[in-house]
Amino acid sequence: MIGISKEFPGVKALDRVELRVNKGTVHALMGENGAGKSTLMKCLFGIYHADEGEIYLEGKKVNFTSAKQALDNGVSMVHQELNQVRQRSITDNIWLGRYPRKGPFIDEEKMHKDTKKIFEELDIQLDPREKVEKLTVSEMQMVEIAKAVSYNSKIIVMDEPTSSLTEKEVAHLFKIITALKEKGVGIIYISHKMEEILQISDEVTVMRDGKWITTQGAKELTTDRIINLMVGRDLTHRFPEKTNEPGETILQIKEVTAQYQPSIQEINFELKKGEILGIAGLVGSKRTDIVEALFGIRQIKKGQIILHGKEIKNKTPEAAIQNGFALVTEERRTTGIFGVLNILFNATIANMEKYTNPIGLLKEEKTKEDTQWVIDSMSVKTPGQKTMINSLSGGNQQKVILGRWLLTQPEVLMLDEPTRGIDVGAKYEIYQLMIELAKMGKGILMISSEMPELLGITDRILVMSNGRVAGIVETKKTTQEEILRLSAKYL
DSSP states (O other): OOOEEEETTEEEEEEEEEEOOOOOOOEEEOOOOOOSSHHHHHEEEEEEEOOOEEETTTTTOOSSSSSSHEEEEEEEEEOOOOOOTTTSHHHHHTTTOOOOOOOOTTOOHHHHHHHHHHHHHHHHOOOOBBBGGOHHHHHHHHHHHHHHHHTOOOOEEEESTTOOOHHHHHHHHHHHHHHHHHHHHHEEEEEHHHHHHHHHHHEEEETTTTTTEEEGGGGOHHHHHHEEEEEESOOSSOOOOOOOOOOSSSEEEEEEOOOOOOOSSEEEEETTOOOOEEOOOOOEEEEEEEHHHTTTTOOOOEEEEEETTTTEEOOOOHHHTTTEEEEOOOOOIIIIIOOSSBBBHHHHHHGGGGGGOOOBBBOOOHHHHHHHHHHTTTTTOOOOTTTBBBOHHHHHHHHHHHHHHTTTSSSSEEEESSTTOOHHHHHHHHHHHHHHHHTTOOEEEEEOOOHHHHHHHOOEEEEEEEEEEEEEEEGGGHHHHHHHHTTTTTO
Protein backbone atom coordinates (compact mmCIF):
# COMPACT_ATOMS: atom_id res chain seq x y z
CA MET A 1 0.00 0.00 0.00
CA ILE A 2 1.71 3.21 -1.20
CA GLY A 3 0.79 6.80 -0.26
CA ILE A 4 -2.72 5.99 0.99
CA SER A 5 -4.78 9.03 2.06
CA LYS A 6 -8.39 9.18 3.26
CA GLU A 7 -10.40 12.13 4.51
CA PHE A 8 -13.76 12.27 6.32
CA PRO A 9 -15.67 15.47 7.12
CA GLY A 10 -13.52 17.31 9.66
CA VAL A 11 -10.90 14.53 9.97
CA LYS A 12 -7.87 13.52 7.89
CA ALA A 13 -7.90 9.82 8.84
CA LEU A 14 -4.92 8.76 6.65
CA ASP A 15 -2.09 10.90 5.35
CA ARG A 16 0.11 9.18 2.72
CA VAL A 17 0.48 5.91 4.64
CA GLU A 18 2.82 3.10 3.49
CA LEU A 19 2.50 -0.63 4.26
CA ARG A 20 4.51 -3.48 2.72
CA VAL A 21 3.74 -7.07 3.77
CA ASN A 22 5.96 -9.99 2.71
CA LYS A 23 4.75 -13.49 1.89
CA GLY A 24 4.78 -15.93 4.83
CA THR A 25 5.33 -13.26 7.50
CA VAL A 26 3.39 -11.67 10.35
CA HIS A 27 3.36 -7.90 9.99
CA ALA A 28 2.10 -6.10 13.11
CA LEU A 29 0.23 -2.83 12.60
CA MET A 30 0.32 -0.66 15.71
CA GLY A 31 -0.90 2.72 16.88
CA GLU A 32 -3.21 4.35 19.40
CA ASN A 33 -6.96 4.26 18.87
CA GLY A 34 -7.72 6.78 16.17
CA ALA A 35 -4.25 6.37 14.59
CA GLY A 36 -5.92 5.14 11.38
CA LYS A 37 -5.17 1.38 11.48
CA SER A 38 -8.76 0.24 10.89
CA THR A 39 -9.32 2.89 8.20
CA LEU A 40 -6.19 1.68 6.35
CA MET A 41 -7.42 -1.91 6.50
CA LYS A 42 -10.90 -0.87 5.29
CA CYS A 43 -9.23 0.79 2.29
CA LEU A 44 -7.40 -2.48 1.57
CA PHE A 45 -10.58 -4.52 2.05
CA GLY A 46 -12.76 -2.42 -0.28
CA ILE A 47 -15.01 -1.05 2.48
CA TYR A 48 -13.61 2.46 1.95
CA HIS A 49 -12.22 3.96 -1.25
CA ALA A 50 -8.88 5.72 -0.68
CA ASP A 51 -8.73 9.36 -1.84
CA GLU A 52 -5.21 8.81 -3.13
CA GLY A 53 -2.54 6.10 -3.24
CA GLU A 54 -2.07 2.68 -4.83
CA ILE A 55 -2.46 -0.93 -3.66
CA TYR A 56 -0.52 -3.83 -5.19
CA LEU A 57 -1.19 -7.52 -4.51
CA GLU A 58 1.50 -9.94 -5.75
CA GLY A 59 2.84 -7.16 -7.98
CA LYS A 60 -0.52 -6.41 -9.63
CA LYS A 61 -2.30 -3.12 -9.02
CA VAL A 62 -5.70 -3.70 -7.38
CA ASN A 63 -8.57 -1.44 -6.42
CA PHE A 64 -11.28 -3.40 -4.58
CA THR A 65 -14.69 -1.74 -4.58
CA SER A 66 -16.30 -4.23 -2.18
CA ALA A 67 -15.38 -6.70 0.54
CA LYS A 68 -16.60 -9.54 -1.72
CA GLN A 69 -14.11 -8.51 -4.41
CA ALA A 70 -11.29 -8.45 -1.83
CA LEU A 71 -12.27 -11.92 -0.54
CA ASP A 72 -12.47 -13.32 -4.10
CA ASN A 73 -8.94 -12.05 -4.70
CA GLY A 74 -7.50 -13.64 -1.56
CA VAL A 75 -7.66 -10.81 0.99
CA SER A 76 -9.71 -11.63 4.09
CA MET A 77 -10.24 -9.98 7.43
CA VAL A 78 -11.03 -11.22 10.94
CA HIS A 79 -12.77 -8.20 12.46
CA GLN A 80 -12.43 -7.25 16.12
CA GLU A 81 -16.20 -6.79 16.39
CA LEU A 82 -17.66 -10.13 15.30
CA ASN A 83 -20.45 -9.89 12.70
CA GLN A 84 -22.07 -13.31 12.71
CA VAL A 85 -25.57 -14.66 12.12
CA ARG A 86 -25.95 -16.03 15.62
CA GLN A 87 -29.14 -18.01 14.99
CA ARG A 88 -27.46 -20.10 12.26
CA SER A 89 -24.93 -22.92 12.49
CA ILE A 90 -21.13 -22.57 12.34
CA THR A 91 -21.15 -24.14 8.84
CA ASP A 92 -23.75 -21.65 7.58
CA ASN A 93 -21.68 -18.75 8.90
CA ILE A 94 -18.49 -19.96 7.23
CA TRP A 95 -20.06 -20.47 3.77
CA LEU A 96 -22.64 -17.67 3.89
CA GLY A 97 -23.14 -16.09 0.46
CA ARG A 98 -21.20 -18.85 -1.36
CA TYR A 99 -22.99 -22.10 -0.54
CA PRO A 100 -21.76 -25.05 -2.64
CA ARG A 101 -24.57 -26.40 -4.84
CA LYS A 102 -25.67 -29.75 -6.18
CA GLY A 103 -27.97 -28.76 -9.06
CA PRO A 104 -30.56 -26.32 -7.67
CA PHE A 105 -29.96 -27.47 -4.08
CA ILE A 106 -27.37 -26.52 -1.45
CA ASP A 107 -24.81 -29.30 -1.02
CA GLU A 108 -25.03 -29.62 2.80
CA GLU A 109 -22.77 -32.68 2.85
CA LYS A 110 -19.89 -30.97 0.99
CA MET A 111 -20.26 -27.87 3.17
CA HIS A 112 -20.08 -29.94 6.38
CA LYS A 113 -17.13 -31.99 5.07
CA ASP A 114 -15.18 -28.89 4.01
CA THR A 115 -15.79 -27.22 7.39
CA LYS A 116 -14.57 -30.33 9.25
CA LYS A 117 -11.45 -30.43 7.06
CA ILE A 118 -10.59 -26.79 7.89
CA PHE A 119 -11.25 -27.42 11.61
CA GLU A 120 -8.94 -30.46 11.53
CA GLU A 121 -6.18 -28.42 9.81
CA LEU A 122 -6.51 -25.69 12.43
CA ASP A 123 -7.11 -28.07 15.35
CA ILE A 124 -10.44 -26.40 16.24
CA GLN A 125 -12.57 -28.64 18.48
CA LEU A 126 -16.09 -27.48 17.57
CA ASP A 127 -19.13 -29.19 16.08
CA PRO A 128 -19.84 -27.46 12.72
CA ARG A 129 -23.59 -28.02 13.29
CA GLU A 130 -23.60 -26.03 16.56
CA LYS A 131 -25.45 -22.72 16.49
CA VAL A 132 -23.16 -19.69 16.78
CA GLU A 133 -25.27 -18.17 19.60
CA LYS A 134 -24.22 -21.09 21.84
CA LEU A 135 -20.50 -20.34 21.43
CA THR A 136 -18.28 -18.27 23.71
CA VAL A 137 -16.69 -15.10 22.29
CA SER A 138 -13.36 -16.91 21.89
CA GLU A 139 -15.01 -19.78 19.97
CA MET A 140 -16.74 -17.27 17.69
CA GLN A 141 -13.33 -15.76 17.01
CA MET A 142 -11.96 -19.19 16.01
CA VAL A 143 -14.90 -19.60 13.59
CA GLU A 144 -14.03 -16.24 11.99
CA ILE A 145 -10.40 -17.33 11.56
CA ALA A 146 -11.56 -20.61 9.98
CA LYS A 147 -13.79 -18.59 7.61
CA ALA A 148 -10.83 -16.42 6.56
CA VAL A 149 -8.76 -19.56 5.88
CA SER A 150 -11.63 -21.06 3.82
CA TYR A 151 -11.09 -18.37 1.16
CA ASN A 152 -7.55 -19.66 0.49
CA SER A 153 -6.37 -16.17 1.38
CA LYS A 154 -2.99 -14.72 0.45
CA ILE A 155 -3.41 -11.95 3.03
CA ILE A 156 -5.35 -12.29 6.31
CA VAL A 157 -5.94 -9.21 8.45
CA MET A 158 -6.45 -10.06 12.14
CA ASP A 159 -7.87 -7.14 14.15
CA GLU A 160 -7.36 -7.70 17.91
CA PRO A 161 -7.71 -11.50 17.52
CA THR A 162 -6.71 -12.27 21.12
CA SER A 163 -8.76 -9.57 22.89
CA SER A 164 -11.04 -12.16 24.49
CA LEU A 165 -8.83 -15.27 24.50
CA THR A 166 -7.21 -16.99 27.47
CA GLU A 167 -3.46 -17.73 27.46
CA LYS A 168 -4.12 -21.31 26.33
CA GLU A 169 -6.32 -20.11 23.46
CA VAL A 170 -3.71 -17.50 22.48
CA ALA A 171 -1.09 -20.29 22.28
CA HIS A 172 -3.49 -22.22 20.00
CA LEU A 173 -4.01 -19.15 17.79
CA PHE A 174 -0.25 -18.69 17.48
CA LYS A 175 0.04 -22.32 16.32
CA ILE A 176 -2.57 -21.57 13.62
CA ILE A 177 -0.66 -18.41 12.59
CA THR A 178 2.61 -20.37 12.32
CA ALA A 179 0.89 -22.97 10.10
CA LEU A 180 -0.53 -20.20 7.87
CA LYS A 181 2.93 -18.58 7.59
CA GLU A 182 4.36 -21.91 6.43
CA LYS A 183 1.74 -21.96 3.66
CA GLY A 184 3.00 -18.56 2.49
CA VAL A 185 0.11 -16.47 3.84
CA GLY A 186 0.95 -12.88 4.80
CA ILE A 187 -0.73 -11.85 8.07
CA ILE A 188 -1.44 -8.27 9.11
CA TYR A 189 -1.79 -8.43 12.88
CA ILE A 190 -3.41 -5.54 14.77
CA SER A 191 -3.10 -5.72 18.54
CA HIS A 192 -2.37 -3.53 21.54
CA LYS A 193 -0.74 -6.35 23.50
CA MET A 194 2.96 -5.56 23.30
CA GLU A 195 4.25 -8.90 24.58
CA GLU A 196 2.27 -10.72 21.87
CA ILE A 197 3.46 -8.41 19.12
CA LEU A 198 7.10 -9.02 20.00
CA GLN A 199 6.49 -12.76 20.26
CA ILE A 200 4.60 -13.39 17.00
CA SER A 201 5.65 -10.64 14.54
CA ASP A 202 8.41 -10.48 11.97
CA GLU A 203 7.97 -6.77 11.24
CA VAL A 204 6.15 -3.91 12.95
CA THR A 205 4.65 -0.79 11.35
CA VAL A 206 3.71 2.03 13.72
CA MET A 207 1.11 4.68 12.84
CA ARG A 208 0.31 7.90 14.68
CA ASP A 209 -2.45 10.45 13.92
CA GLY A 210 -3.11 8.95 10.48
CA LYS A 211 0.56 8.99 9.45
CA TRP A 212 3.16 6.25 8.87
CA ILE A 213 5.88 6.62 11.53
CA THR A 214 8.21 3.64 10.96
CA THR A 215 8.52 -0.01 9.92
CA GLN A 216 11.12 -2.07 11.79
CA GLY A 217 12.01 -5.69 12.44
CA ALA A 218 10.31 -6.97 15.61
CA LYS A 219 13.67 -8.18 16.96
CA GLU A 220 14.98 -4.59 17.01
CA LEU A 221 12.10 -3.33 19.18
CA THR A 222 11.15 -3.31 22.85
CA THR A 223 7.81 -2.60 24.54
CA ASP A 224 9.00 0.85 25.70
CA ARG A 225 10.27 1.74 22.22
CA ILE A 226 6.94 0.77 20.59
CA ILE A 227 4.93 2.77 23.17
CA ASN A 228 7.22 5.76 22.58
CA LEU A 229 6.72 5.54 18.79
CA MET A 230 2.95 5.10 19.15
CA VAL A 231 2.21 7.94 21.54
CA GLY A 232 5.13 10.22 20.63
CA ARG A 233 6.00 10.54 24.30
CA ASP A 234 7.39 8.33 27.06
CA LEU A 235 4.86 6.40 29.09
CA THR A 236 7.10 5.56 32.00
CA HIS A 237 4.32 3.86 33.94
CA ARG A 238 1.69 1.56 32.45
CA PHE A 239 -0.62 2.27 35.38
CA PRO A 240 -1.39 5.51 37.22
CA GLU A 241 -0.48 5.84 40.89
CA LYS A 242 -3.09 4.29 43.19
CA THR A 243 -4.47 7.16 45.26
CA ASN A 244 -7.90 5.76 46.18
CA GLU A 245 -8.46 4.48 49.72
CA PRO A 246 -11.23 1.91 50.24
CA GLY A 247 -13.58 2.76 53.12
CA GLU A 248 -16.65 1.11 54.63
CA THR A 249 -18.60 -1.67 52.90
CA ILE A 250 -21.30 -0.39 50.51
CA LEU A 251 -22.34 -3.62 48.77
CA GLN A 252 -22.80 -7.13 50.17
CA ILE A 253 -23.55 -10.12 47.99
CA LYS A 254 -24.82 -13.10 49.97
CA GLU A 255 -25.29 -16.63 48.59
CA VAL A 256 -26.35 -15.36 45.15
CA THR A 257 -27.26 -18.20 42.78
CA ALA A 258 -28.56 -17.62 39.24
CA GLN A 259 -31.90 -19.02 38.11
CA TYR A 260 -30.70 -21.01 35.10
CA GLN A 261 -27.69 -23.29 35.44
CA PRO A 262 -24.86 -23.70 34.56
CA SER A 263 -24.13 -20.25 35.96
CA ILE A 264 -23.04 -18.66 39.24
CA GLN A 265 -23.69 -20.51 42.51
CA GLU A 266 -23.55 -19.29 46.13
CA ILE A 267 -21.55 -16.16 45.40
CA ASN A 268 -20.42 -14.20 48.47
CA PHE A 269 -18.36 -11.01 48.51
CA GLU A 270 -18.29 -7.41 49.73
CA LEU A 271 -17.44 -4.23 47.85
CA LYS A 272 -16.12 -1.22 49.77
CA LYS A 273 -16.64 2.47 49.11
CA GLY A 274 -13.78 3.74 46.92
CA GLU A 275 -12.57 0.22 46.09
CA ILE A 276 -11.67 -1.33 42.74
CA LEU A 277 -12.45 -5.04 43.04
CA GLY A 278 -11.12 -7.13 40.16
CA ILE A 279 -12.83 -10.32 38.96
CA ALA A 280 -10.47 -12.89 37.46
CA GLY A 281 -11.01 -16.38 36.07
CA LEU A 282 -10.58 -18.45 32.94
CA VAL A 283 -13.04 -18.27 30.04
CA GLY A 284 -16.12 -20.28 31.13
CA SER A 285 -15.63 -19.47 34.83
CA LYS A 286 -18.87 -17.38 34.69
CA ARG A 287 -17.24 -14.05 35.57
CA THR A 288 -19.67 -12.11 33.37
CA ASP A 289 -22.66 -13.91 34.96
CA ILE A 290 -21.91 -12.09 38.26
CA VAL A 291 -22.35 -8.60 36.80
CA GLU A 292 -25.30 -9.73 34.66
CA ALA A 293 -27.06 -11.07 37.77
CA LEU A 294 -26.38 -7.85 39.69
CA PHE A 295 -27.66 -5.79 36.76
CA GLY A 296 -30.93 -7.70 36.34
CA ILE A 297 -30.03 -9.27 32.98
CA ARG A 298 -29.78 -12.71 34.58
CA GLN A 299 -32.48 -13.79 37.02
CA ILE A 300 -31.47 -14.67 40.59
CA LYS A 301 -32.89 -17.85 42.10
CA LYS A 302 -31.74 -17.17 45.67
CA GLY A 303 -29.48 -14.88 47.63
CA GLN A 304 -29.36 -11.21 48.61
CA ILE A 305 -27.99 -7.98 47.15
CA ILE A 306 -27.52 -5.50 50.02
CA LEU A 307 -26.63 -1.89 49.17
CA HIS A 308 -25.87 0.51 52.05
CA GLY A 309 -27.31 -2.04 54.51
CA LYS A 310 -30.64 -2.32 52.65
CA GLU A 311 -31.68 -5.32 50.54
CA ILE A 312 -32.56 -4.41 46.96
CA LYS A 313 -34.07 -6.36 44.06
CA ASN A 314 -32.54 -5.73 40.65
CA LYS A 315 -35.12 -7.71 38.68
CA THR A 316 -34.52 -5.68 35.49
CA PRO A 317 -31.71 -3.45 34.20
CA GLU A 318 -34.09 -0.49 34.65
CA ALA A 319 -34.47 -1.32 38.36
CA ALA A 320 -30.69 -1.78 38.64
CA ILE A 321 -30.05 1.69 37.13
CA GLN A 322 -32.56 3.25 39.56
CA ASN A 323 -30.79 1.46 42.43
CA GLY A 324 -27.46 3.03 41.42
CA PHE A 325 -25.85 0.25 39.32
CA ALA A 326 -24.16 0.76 35.93
CA LEU A 327 -22.71 -1.87 33.56
CA VAL A 328 -20.22 -1.43 30.73
CA THR A 329 -20.57 -4.70 28.79
CA GLU A 330 -17.80 -6.75 27.17
CA GLU A 331 -19.31 -6.88 23.68
CA ARG A 332 -19.19 -3.20 22.78
CA ARG A 333 -20.78 -3.59 19.34
CA THR A 334 -23.57 -6.00 20.30
CA THR A 335 -24.62 -4.74 23.73
CA GLY A 336 -22.82 -1.41 24.18
CA ILE A 337 -23.37 1.05 21.36
CA PHE A 338 -26.25 2.01 19.09
CA GLY A 339 -23.96 1.92 16.06
CA VAL A 340 -26.18 3.69 13.52
CA LEU A 341 -26.95 6.58 15.90
CA ASN A 342 -24.87 9.58 16.93
CA ILE A 343 -22.74 10.31 19.99
CA LEU A 344 -25.42 12.52 21.53
CA PHE A 345 -27.95 9.67 21.54
CA ASN A 346 -25.38 7.11 22.79
CA ALA A 347 -24.18 9.37 25.61
CA THR A 348 -27.61 10.23 27.01
CA ILE A 349 -29.77 7.12 26.40
CA ALA A 350 -29.33 5.61 29.90
CA ASN A 351 -30.50 8.80 31.59
CA MET A 352 -33.63 9.79 29.64
CA GLU A 353 -35.77 10.63 32.69
CA LYS A 354 -33.39 13.47 33.50
CA TYR A 355 -33.88 14.99 30.04
CA THR A 356 -37.68 15.09 29.86
CA ASN A 357 -39.85 17.87 31.22
CA PRO A 358 -43.13 17.23 33.14
CA ILE A 359 -45.13 16.84 29.92
CA GLY A 360 -42.64 14.38 28.41
CA LEU A 361 -40.81 16.67 25.96
CA LEU A 362 -37.06 16.40 25.55
CA LYS A 363 -34.82 19.13 27.02
CA GLU A 364 -32.43 19.31 24.06
CA GLU A 365 -30.11 21.88 25.60
CA LYS A 366 -29.50 19.63 28.61
CA THR A 367 -28.71 16.60 26.40
CA LYS A 368 -26.20 18.69 24.41
CA GLU A 369 -24.60 20.02 27.59
CA ASP A 370 -24.17 16.53 29.08
CA THR A 371 -22.89 15.07 25.78
CA GLN A 372 -20.28 17.82 25.65
CA TRP A 373 -19.27 16.91 29.23
CA VAL A 374 -18.78 13.28 28.10
CA ILE A 375 -16.68 14.36 25.09
CA ASP A 376 -14.52 16.74 27.15
CA SER A 377 -14.07 14.74 30.35
CA MET A 378 -13.43 11.44 28.53
CA SER A 379 -11.18 13.09 25.87
CA VAL A 380 -13.26 11.60 23.03
CA LYS A 381 -11.68 12.30 19.62
CA THR A 382 -14.64 13.31 17.42
CA PRO A 383 -15.60 16.09 14.97
CA GLY A 384 -18.79 16.70 17.01
CA GLN A 385 -21.81 15.41 18.93
CA LYS A 386 -23.71 14.47 15.77
CA THR A 387 -20.97 12.08 14.55
CA MET A 388 -22.16 8.47 14.20
CA ILE A 389 -20.59 6.44 16.99
CA ASN A 390 -19.63 3.52 14.71
CA SER A 391 -17.28 5.86 12.82
CA LEU A 392 -15.17 6.33 15.99
CA SER A 393 -12.28 4.07 16.97
CA GLY A 394 -12.96 1.33 19.55
CA GLY A 395 -11.28 3.30 22.35
CA ASN A 396 -13.34 6.40 21.68
CA GLN A 397 -16.56 4.35 21.54
CA GLN A 398 -15.64 2.89 24.94
CA LYS A 399 -15.08 6.36 26.39
CA VAL A 400 -18.58 7.43 25.24
CA ILE A 401 -20.11 4.35 26.91
CA LEU A 402 -18.24 5.08 30.15
CA GLY A 403 -19.42 8.67 30.03
CA ARG A 404 -23.00 7.52 29.44
CA TRP A 405 -22.99 5.53 32.66
CA LEU A 406 -21.26 8.24 34.68
CA LEU A 407 -24.12 10.59 33.77
CA THR A 408 -26.44 8.24 35.74
CA GLN A 409 -24.24 8.92 38.83
CA PRO A 410 -23.97 5.25 39.85
CA GLU A 411 -22.99 3.95 43.29
CA VAL A 412 -21.63 0.70 41.82
CA LEU A 413 -19.88 0.79 38.44
CA MET A 414 -19.38 -2.64 36.82
CA LEU A 415 -16.88 -2.90 33.96
CA ASP A 416 -16.59 -6.07 31.85
CA GLU A 417 -13.24 -6.05 29.98
CA PRO A 418 -13.25 -2.21 29.85
CA THR A 419 -9.95 -1.94 27.97
CA ARG A 420 -10.53 -4.72 25.44
CA GLY A 421 -9.16 -3.65 22.06
CA ILE A 422 -7.93 -0.30 23.36
CA ASP A 423 -4.45 1.17 22.94
CA VAL A 424 -2.01 1.94 25.76
CA GLY A 425 -2.72 5.69 25.81
CA ALA A 426 -6.51 5.24 26.04
CA LYS A 427 -6.06 2.42 28.58
CA TYR A 428 -4.06 4.74 30.82
CA GLU A 429 -6.83 7.36 30.60
CA ILE A 430 -9.48 4.77 31.55
CA TYR A 431 -7.36 3.57 34.51
CA GLN A 432 -6.97 7.19 35.67
CA LEU A 433 -10.70 7.68 35.39
CA MET A 434 -11.37 4.52 37.45
CA ILE A 435 -9.04 5.72 40.22
CA GLU A 436 -10.68 9.18 40.20
CA LEU A 437 -14.14 7.57 40.48
CA ALA A 438 -12.95 5.36 43.35
CA LYS A 439 -11.60 8.50 45.09
CA MET A 440 -15.10 9.98 44.76
CA GLY A 441 -16.41 6.99 46.75
CA LYS A 442 -17.76 4.81 43.93
CA GLY A 443 -17.47 1.05 44.26
CA ILE A 444 -16.00 -0.48 41.07
CA LEU A 445 -16.17 -4.10 39.91
CA MET A 446 -13.83 -4.86 37.01
CA ILE A 447 -13.67 -8.10 35.03
CA SER A 448 -10.43 -8.52 33.09
CA SER A 449 -8.54 -11.30 31.28
CA GLU A 450 -5.31 -9.30 31.47
CA MET A 451 -3.31 -10.23 34.53
CA PRO A 452 -1.03 -7.13 34.52
CA GLU A 453 -4.17 -4.96 34.44
CA LEU A 454 -5.72 -6.73 37.44
CA LEU A 455 -2.48 -6.48 39.41
CA GLY A 456 -1.88 -2.87 38.36
CA ILE A 457 -5.25 -1.25 39.02
CA THR A 458 -7.27 -3.20 41.64
CA ASP A 459 -7.31 -3.24 45.46
CA ARG A 460 -8.53 -6.83 45.78
CA ILE A 461 -9.17 -9.64 43.27
CA LEU A 462 -12.04 -12.11 43.38
CA VAL A 463 -11.12 -15.28 41.49
CA MET A 464 -13.87 -17.35 39.83
CA SER A 465 -13.78 -21.01 38.91
CA ASN A 466 -16.65 -23.04 37.53
CA GLY A 467 -19.35 -20.56 38.62
CA ARG A 468 -18.11 -20.26 42.22
CA VAL A 469 -15.75 -17.98 44.14
CA ALA A 470 -12.40 -19.78 44.35
CA GLY A 471 -10.90 -17.10 46.58
CA ILE A 472 -10.50 -13.37 47.21
CA VAL A 473 -6.95 -12.01 47.46
CA GLU A 474 -5.37 -8.66 48.28
CA THR A 475 -3.70 -7.30 45.16
CA LYS A 476 -0.58 -6.03 46.96
CA LYS A 477 0.05 -9.42 48.55
CA THR A 478 -0.82 -11.77 45.69
CA THR A 479 1.05 -13.09 42.64
CA GLN A 480 0.11 -14.10 39.11
CA GLU A 481 0.81 -17.72 40.09
CA GLU A 482 -1.64 -17.61 43.03
CA ILE A 483 -4.42 -16.18 40.83
CA LEU A 484 -3.85 -18.84 38.15
CA ARG A 485 -3.80 -21.57 40.78
CA LEU A 486 -7.14 -20.39 42.19
CA SER A 487 -8.73 -20.02 38.75
CA ALA A 488 -7.72 -23.59 37.84
CA LYS A 489 -9.24 -24.95 41.09
CA TYR A 490 -12.04 -27.41 40.38
CA LEU A 491 -15.04 -26.50 42.54
